Amino acid sequence: MGFNWNFFNRFGWAVLDPDKEMYEWIDQAKKISQQKLDKNYFNKKQLRCGGTWFVGANFLKNDSHGKLNGVSLKGKAVRSIVGRYGKLFSEWDQAQVSICYRGYPQPSKSETLASFNYRKNYFGAHLDGIIPIGQPKRRYAQQYHTFIFGIPLVNFNAFAAPLVVWEGSHQIMRDAISRRLLKSSVKLWKDLDITEIYQEARKEAFLKCEQKKIVVPLGGTYILHRQVLHGVMPWGKHGRSDEKGRMIAYFRPTLKEPQIWLNQNI
Template sequence: MSDRAGLRARGWLRFPADAALRAWAEAALPAARVAIHAPENAHWHRHGGTWFAGVNALENDASGRIGGVPLAGAAVEFIARHLGAPEAWDKAQISAVLPGYPGRDAGESDAAHRFRLRRDAAHVDGLLPVGPRRRRKAAEPHAFILGIALNQAGPEASPLVVWEGSHEVIRAAFLEALDGVPQREWAEQDLTDIYQATRRRIFETCPRRCLPLRPGEAILLHRLALHGIAPWQAGAQAGAEGRVIAYFRPPMPGGVTAWLATP
């Protein structure tokens, strides 16, 4: 099976560390440390201080360059060849997880905390809670998710988790739910109930894969893949900032229609 076919079938693809991505990760880690400790980013420290969510916190430029080092390597070349390079790379999310994850925030419900503990806070990126009732809508469709490990961490240090094949289950369920709705209105549709029901089905039918990464290794996720973060296991090893991954999630050209219809 080719890498392209594997991504379409499984919803994820791992890239070994190469010289270009290793150099990028080495340049990005000091910038990530600055962002993690910056006072203006204090609101990104979540779950009792055990996770720095860091959305768009890395100060890379629109080409992905950081500290003078270009974003390059096999993963980036694959994206350009098979998915189309973004017109501009977004500022990367810095996901830094510390021992004890998931801690519990004040005001977090029992159900929400149990879901993070038992189901890895499984979610599909871009489905955001909107309005006072926090109903899920496809408000931020991404083209893909590219995660690059910035530091050394053991396999038990809260790795990325993905449910293999879940992207096609999500696609089929959402397209069925939106059948008969004009495409121009898709972004405004409440997908909460179908999303929750489909997520439960995925837990029962799709294999759960833990995907620990070494520095400079990368994971490419299909934009519709259900994924999350595993709890930190006792004895897991990582750097002072915990397990740190930079995630790129550029916007999907064509919006929600292309987000669901494109392979």
């Protein structure tokens, strides 16, 4: 059995139980990440929130099939994803490794007080691919992901900065953004300012949607709809994880055809 796509279509997320076919890849991803971090082999700009969050964008140098140091990305989740989305993307991107540490988030110079408060109170809720540009920030839909696939690399509990999704928010966000973008040719989407539309849709999602923490044991995985509003809950008093932090790998393959991004049937 793969992901429950009926559930996913309705709520914008789904999980799979631990799958032994995943363990080798997880071990490899964790080992490589740890080695790079121990050797300080990373861009310091990737360490944010006063050193409590390592963004880890494109951190893993996996190949276009997700293979890492000769270890294939395989298992029920991958087969299920390829079954649904395989024709829509041509390569697995280089995975992000997002790591939160005890105390996440802390204020930092690179973040305004308003952004920091939004991170604490609304968990930095966002849609991937909506890019803030300029000062003051305006927002544009510039990256068109097929889905978000999460692979925890360590065990952690529900208080250790878990991912949070607003269930069903993908429908609210997609409808709102579609009303603006679908009037224009797909080539122009990148330049259309959707700041207010995006903020209003987020507010609506906060009011109407349930928050759901996504925590799976090691070997388990999850998938998020590309338009589901999500964020990271602050590390709580009872947060527990591996001593090296709460570590999750994410794949976000780019759609071959950007117009699919707003297609409500896929």
